[in-house]
Structures are given as structure tokens and as C-alpha cells.
Amino acid sequence: xxxxxxxxxxxxxxxxxxxxxxxxxxxxxxxxxxxxxxxxxxxxxxxxxxxxxxx
Numbered sequence: 001x002x003x004x005x006x007x008x009x010x011x012x013x014x015x016x017x018x019x020x021x022x023x024x025x026x027x028x029x030x031x032x033x034x035x036x037x038x039x040x041x042x043x044x045x046x047x048x049x050x051x052x053x054x055x
Contacts (some may be wrong), residue, residue: 027052 024032030052038045 030049035045035049038048042048
């Protein structure tokens, strides 16, 4: 679809852009979600952190 036809049906590119920005990056996910969880049950969570930082 061309831009004009999407605009005619109500497509908002600014809203789409904001929705994409709301998705966390992999690094944000790891530090905010995965590592706090992994630290509670894994003894080797520091190895996970090192691998993520190296790759």
C-alpha cells in the first residue's frame, strides 16, 4: 500500500514509531528482566552476564 492509501484508512506513522520505541532492546531486557530473575536461582548467572557482554 502506498502512504496515501494508508493515511486514508487512518494509519498514523507517529503512533507506529512510538510503538516500536516502546519495545525494549535486548540489553535492556537482559539487565532489567533476565539477570534479576537468574540471580535468584542460578549459581552461574555471572557467566551468563559475561557471555552476553562479550557477544
